[in-house]
Amino acid sequence: MVKIQSEVTVELVKHSASDTDVLWAARVSTAGEQSLEELHKDPERSKGLINFLMRDRHGSPFEHNSMTFFISAPIFVFREFHRHRVWSYNEESGRYRELQPVFYVPGRDRKLVQRGRPGKYEFVDGTDEQHALVAETMEASYRESYAAYQRMLEAGVAREVARAVLPVGLYSSMYATCNARALMHFLSLRTRDERATVPTFPQREIEMVAEKMEALWAELMPLTHAAFNANGRVSP
Amino acid sequence: MVKIQSEVTVELVKHSASDTDVLWAARVSTAGEQSLEELHKDPERSKGLINFLMRDRHGSPFEHNSMTFFISAPIFVFREFHRHRVWSYNEESGRYRELQPVFYVPGRDRKLVQRGRPGKYEFVDGTDEQHALVAETMEASYRESYAAYQRMLEAGVAREVARAVLPVGLYSSMYATCNARALMHFLSLRTRDERATVPTFPQREIEMVAEKMEALWAELMPLTHAAFNANGRVSP
Amino acid sequence: MVKIQSEVTVELVKHSASDTDVLWAARVSTAGEQSLEELHKDPERSKGLINFLMRDRHGSPFEHNSMTFFISAPIFVFREFHRHRVWSYNEESGRYRELQPVFYVPGRDRKLVQRGRPGKYEFVDGTDEQHALVAETMEASYRESYAAYQRMLEAGVAREVARAVLPVGLYSSMYATCNARALMHFLSLRTRDERATVPTFPQREIEMVAEKMEALWAELMPLTHAAFNANGRVSP
Amino acid sequence: MVKIQSEVTVELVKHSASDTDVLWAARVSTAGEQSLEELHKDPERSKGLINFLMRDRHGSPFEHNSMTFFISAPIFVFREFHRHRVWSYNEESGRYRELQPVFYVPGRDRKLVQRGRPGKYEFVDGTDEQHALVAETMEASYRESYAAYQRMLEAGVAREVARAVLPVGLYSSMYATCNARALMHFLSLRTRDERATVPTFPQREIEMVAEKMEALWAELMPLTHAAFNANGRVSP
Numbered sequence: 001m002v003k004i005q006s007e008v009t010v011e012l013v014k015h016s017a018s019d020t021d022v023l024w025a026a027r028v029s030t031a032g033e034q035s036l037e038e039l040h041k042d043p044e045r046s047k048g049l050i051n052f053l054m055r056d057r058h059g060s061p062f063e064h065n066s067m068t069f070f071i072s073a074p075i076f077v078f079r080e081f082h083r084h085r086v087w088s089y090n091e092e093s094g095r096y097r098e099l100q101p102v103f104y105v106p107g108r109d110r111k112l113v114q115r116g117r118p119g120k121y122e123f124v125d126g127t128d129e130q131h132a133l134v135a136e137t138m139e140a141s142y143r144e145s146y147a148a149y150q151r152m153l154e155a156g157v158a159r160e161v162a163r164a165v166l167p168v169g170l171y172s173s174m175y176a177t178c179n180a181r182a183l184m185h186f187l188s189l190r191t192r193d194e195r196a197t198v199p200t201f202p203q204r205e206i207e208m209v210a211e212k213m214e215a216l217w218a219e220l221m222p223l224t225h226a227a228f229n230a231n232g233r234v235s236p
Numbered sequence: 237m238v239k240i241q242s243e244v245t246v247e248l249v250k251h252s253a254s255d256t257d258v259l260w261a262a263r264v265s266t267a268g269e270q271s272l273e274e275l276h277k278d279p280e281r282s283k284g285l286i287n288f289l290m291r292d293r294h295g296s297p298f299e300h301n302s303m304t305f306f307i308s309a310p311i312f313v314f315r316e317f318h319r320h321r322v323w324s325y326n327e328e329s330g331r332y333r334e335l336q337p338v339f340y341v342p343g344r345d346r347k348l349v350q351r352g353r354p355g356k357y358e359f360v361d362g363t364d365e366q367h368a369l370v371a372e373t374m375e376a377s378y379r380e381s382y383a384a385y386q387r388m389l390e391a392g393v394a395r396e397v398a399r400a401v402l403p404v405g406l407y408s409s410m411y412a413t414c415n416a417r418a419l420m421h422f423l424s425l426r427t428r429d430e431r432a433t434v435p436t437f438p439q440r441e442i443e444m445v446a447e448k449m450e451a452l453w454a455e456l457m458p459l460t461h462a463a464f465n466a467n468g469r470v471s472p
Numbered sequence: 473m474v475k476i477q478s479e480v481t482v483e484l485v486k487h488s489a490s491d492t493d494v495l496w497a498a499r500v501s502t503a504g505e506q507s508l509e510e511l512h513k514d515p516e517r518s519k520g521l522i523n524f525l526m527r528d529r530h531g532s533p534f535e536h537n538s539m540t541f542f543i544s545a546p547i548f549v550f551r552e553f554h555r556h557r558v559w560s561y562n563e564e565s566g567r568y569r570e571l572q573p574v575f576y577v578p579g580r581d582r583k584l585v586q587r588g589r590p591g592k593y594e595f596v597d598g599t600d601e602q603h604a605l606v607a608e609t610m611e612a613s614y615r616e617s618y619a620a621y622q623r624m625l626e627a628g629v630a631r632e633v634a635r636a637v638l639p640v641g642l643y644s645s646m647y648a649t650c651n652a653r654a655l656m657h658f659l660s661l662r663t664r665d666e667r668a669t670v671p672t673f674p675q676r677e678i679e680m681v682a683e684k685m686e687a688l689w690a691e692l693m694p695l696t697h698a699a700f701n702a703n704g705r706v707s708p
Numbered sequence: 709m710v711k712i713q714s715e716v717t718v719e720l721v722k723h724s725a726s727d728t729d730v731l732w733a734a735r736v737s738t739a740g741e742q743s744l745e746e747l748h749k750d751p752e753r754s755k756g757l758i759n760f761l762m763r764d765r766h767g768s769p770f771e772h773n774s775m776t777f778f779i780s781a782p783i784f785v786f787r788e789f790h791r792h793r794v795w796s797y798n799e800e801s802g803r804y805r806e807l808q809p810v811f812y813v814p815g816r817d818r819k820l821v822q823r824g825r826p827g828k829y830e831f832v833d834g835t836d837e838q839h840a841l842v843a844e845t846m847e848a849s850y851r852e853s854y855a856a857y858q859r860m861l862e863a864g865v866a867r868e869v870a871r872a873v874l875p876v877g878l879y880s881s882m883y884a885t886c887n888a889r890a891l892m893h894f895l896s897l898r899t900r901d902e903r904a905t906v907p908t909f910p911q912r913e914i915e916m917v918a919e920k921m922e923a924l925w926a927e928l929m930p931l932t933h934a935a936f937n938a939n940g941r942v943s944p
Binding site for chain 1: 546547548550551554555557558561566567568576577578582584585586590595598601602605606609610612613614616617620623624627628629630631632633634635636637638639640641675
C-alpha cells in the first residue's frame with residue numbers, strides 16, 4: 001500500500017495571465033501616443049516595453065494576472081514554499097483527512113553529498129552504496145512511521161494527534177495561486193540558472209517544483225519570461 | 237475644456253472568479269466522501285459548504301480567484317483605496333502624462349453636512365444654498381488650479397512639479413486587481429449595510445466605488461456573495 | 473539521548489510595544505483638542521479611545537509596535553503558524569544544522585478523541601489505555617526515525633536529504649516578529665474563548681503557543697488586550 | 709496664515725533596531741559552532757555574516773526589528789509612499805481634522821525641467837524666470853484653493869467634502885513603521901546612488917524623504933547599511 005516516488009507534480013489548474021495583461025496595466029500608468037492596438041501590430045515594441053518595465057523594476061504591471069497550480073510534493077518542500085507570503089495556499093489537511101502513504105525517496109540523479117561550508121555548499125554525486133542505503137533506510141522508516149500512524153488511528157486517536165509521527169518526506173498536495181511578479185520572486189530564489197545575477201542555493205526538491213512552474217508560465221507569458229531571463233532573473 | 241462630474245466609473249476588465257473556485261480549493265483541504273461532481277448535482281450542498289467556510293472564517297479558499305477592475309474616481313478616493321495592501325494597482329501617472337481636467341463635484345443626493353463627534357458622525361442633507369455654494373466654489377477653484385498647472389507646463393516646467401497645484405478632487409484612473417477575500421475585506425470597511433455586524437463610516441465617494449464593485453462581483457460569485465451577507469459582511 | 477516532552481516554549485525576546493503607541497498613532501490621524509499629555513492624566517479617556525478604535529475596526533493604530541518571540545514547538549505547529557503572512561520568521565534550518573532529537577507526545581490533559589463531523593468536531597478525553605498507546609507508539613516511532621536520520625548522516629548523506637524521515641512531531645525553534653494587529657488576528661483564529669464572537673477550532677498544540685503569547689502581550693498592552701476581549705476577540 | 713516651504717521632515721519616533729537583531733535572527737536559522745558572544749568579540753565575523761546574508765538574499769533576518777518615523781511631506785509624496793505595502797501607516801485625516809495651510813514650493817536647487825523620453829528622463833536646472841514663475845503661480849493657486857476650502861467650511865460643509873479643492877502640494881503628516889528589509893526595498897526604489905546596480909528615477913521630493921530616513925537608519929544599523937551599499941543597494 002505504501003507508495004515510494006521521486007517526482008513532484010505541478011499542474012496549471014487555471015489561469016488568467018498573458019503578456020497583454022502587462023501591456024494594458026502599463027498603459028494605464030504611462031499611456032502615451034501609441035495605443036495598445038498599435039502595440040499589437042508592432043510586436044517589437046511590446047517586447048521593448050516589457051523589457052523596459054523589467055529592467056527599471058516597475059513591478060506592479062506584472063501583478064494583474066493570476067495562475068493557480070496544483071502541486072504534489074513532500075512536506076519539507078511545502079515548508080519552504082509557505083514562507084513565500086504573497087501567494088495563496090490551500091493544502092490538504094491532516095486534521096480533516098486521513099493522510100495517504102506516499103513518500104519521497106531521492107532519484108538516482110539527486111546529488112546526495114554536501115561539501116564546503118555554509119554559504120558555499122556544493123553538492124556532489126553519491127555513490128551507488130549511498131543511494132542504496134538512502135533508499136532502504138528511508139523506505140523502512142517511512143513504513144514504520146505509517147504503521148504507527150495507522151495503529152493510533154485504529155485505537156480511536158484523532159488524526160491531528162496521530163499524524164505527529166508522520167515524516168516530512170510524506171507527500172502533501174495543495175492549490176497555490178500567484179501572479180507573475182510573485183512567481184518571478186519565487187523563481188529567483190528557488191532555481192539555479194547561469195543567467196541569474198544573484199547566487200542562490202535552493203534545495204533540489206523545491207527547484208524541481210519551480211522548474212515545472214517556470215515551464216508552464218513561460219508558455220503563458222513568453223515575452224515576460226524572456227525579459228526575466230534577459231534581466232538577471234530578478235523579480236522587478 | 238474642464239469637465240465636472242459627480243459619478244465614478246467601475247468596469248470589470250477581466251476575471252477568473254466563480255463559486256466553483258472556492259469549492260475546489262476547499263476540497264483540496266478537506267476532501268471527503270463527496271466529489272465535486274456530486275456537489276454540482278447538489279447545489280444545496282455547495283451553498284452549505286461556502287456558508288460554513290465563511291462562518292468559521294476559513295479565508296484561504298476565497299483567495300484562488302482574480303478580478304481586475306478599471307476604476308475612475310477622484311484622487312481623494314484613491315488615497316483611501318491604496319491603503320488596502322493586498323490589492324495590486326496601476327494608476328495613471330502624473331509624472332509620465334499630462335493630467336486631464338476632469339473634476340468631482342458632489343451630486344444633489346450627497347449629504348453635505350456632518351454632525352456629531354468623532355466616531356459618531358452623522359451626515360445630513362445640505363440645503364440648496366449649500367449645494368449651490370459647493371458647486372460654484374469647487375468649479376471655480378478647479379478651473380483656477382488647472383490654469384495654474386497649464387501655465388507652468390507651458391513655461392517648460394516638468395509635469396511632476398507642476399502637478400503640485402492640482403486638487404484631490406481631480407479624477408484619476410487605475411487598474412486594481414484583487415481576489416474575493418480581499419474584496420470582502422474592502423467591502424466590509426467601505427460600505428454601509430444593515431446586515432453588517434461591524435459599524436463602519438466610509439466616505440460616500442469610496443462607497444460609491446465599492447457598491448459598483450460589489451454588484452459586479454455578486455454576478456460572478458453569487459453563492460459567496462450571499463454567504464458574505466448572511467454572515468455579517470465580515471471578511472472570513 | 474532522545475528527549476520526549478509535552479510542552480511548548482514561548483519567550484518574549486524583545487519588544488517595542490505599549491498602549492501609548494496606539495494612542496500616539498491614533499492622534500496623528502484624528503488629533504483633536506486633547507493632547508496626549510492630557511490623555512495620560514485621564515486614563516479613562518485612553519481606555520475609551522482604544523476601545524473605540526477596536527470597535528470600529530480602525531486597525532492601523534495597532535500596527536506601530538513590535539514584539540519578537542522565541543518559540544519552540546513541534547513542526548506540525550509551525551506548519552500552521554507559517555500560514556500567517558504578516559509575521560516575520562526565522563526558523564532553525566535542517567539544511568544548515570543537524571537537528572536535535574526532541575519530540576512531542578501529548579500530555580495527559582490533551583483530549584485525544586475527535587467526534588462529530590467536519591466543522592463540528594468535538595474533542596473528548598482519551599482513556600488511560602489510549603494515552604499509553606500514544607505515548608509508546610510515538611516514542612518508539614520517533615526513536616526509529618531519528619536512528620534512520622543518524623544512519624544516513626553517518627554514511628555521508630547531506631542533512632537536507634536525510635531529514636526526510638524526521639517526523640512532524642520533532643521540535644523546531646524560531647524567532648517570530650509581529651505587531652499587535654497581526655497578533656490579534658492570530659489569537660482570533662488560534663485560541664478558543666467564550667468571549668469570542670466567531671467560532672474557531674484551533675488544534676490544541678498551536679493554542680498552547682497562542683495562550684503563552686497572549687499572556688506576554690497582555691502585560692505589555694493591557695488596555696489593548698482588554699479592548700480585544702471586550703469586542704469579541706476579533707482583529708480590528 | 710498660509711505657510712510655504714520647500715523642505716520635508718523626518719523624525720525617528722522610536723525604534724527597536726540594531727545589527728545585533730540581524731545576527732541573532734540568523735543564528736536561530738544557522739547556528740553553528742560559534743556563539744553570538746564570540747561574534748561580539750569578533751566584529752569582523754559579524755560584518756562578514758551580515759554581508760553574506762545580504763549578498764545571498766537571505767531576507768528574513770533583516771525583518772526582526774522595527775522603526776517608527778514621523779514624516780511631514782506633500783500629499784503627492786505620500787501618494788507614492790503608500791504604494792509600499794509592507795509598511796504600517798497612520799496619516800492625518802482630512803475627514804476628522806481641519807487641514808492646515810502649509811504648502812510645498814520647490815527650492816532653488818530642485819531641477820525643474822524634464823528632458824528625454826519615458827524611461828530615460830533627465831532633469832536639468834530651471835532658469836531664474838522659471839523658478840520665479842513656479843513660486844508665484846503655486847503660491848497664488850494654493851492661497852486660492854485654501855480660501856475656497858475655508859469658504860465651504862464656513863458655510864457648514866463637511867470637511868471630507870470641502871477638502872476636494874485642496875491641492876496635492878499640501879503638507880500632510882504620518883507615522884510610518886517598517887523593518888530594515890522593507891526600508892531597504894523602499895530605498896532601492898526611491899533614491900539614486902552610484903553604488904546602485906538597478907537604475908531608478910525617483911521623484912526628487914520622495915527622495916528627500918528617503919535620504920533622511922536612510923541617514924537615521926544608518927546610525928542604528930551601520931553594518932547592515934554598509935552591506936546594503938556594498939551589494940548594489942538592492943533589498944535582500
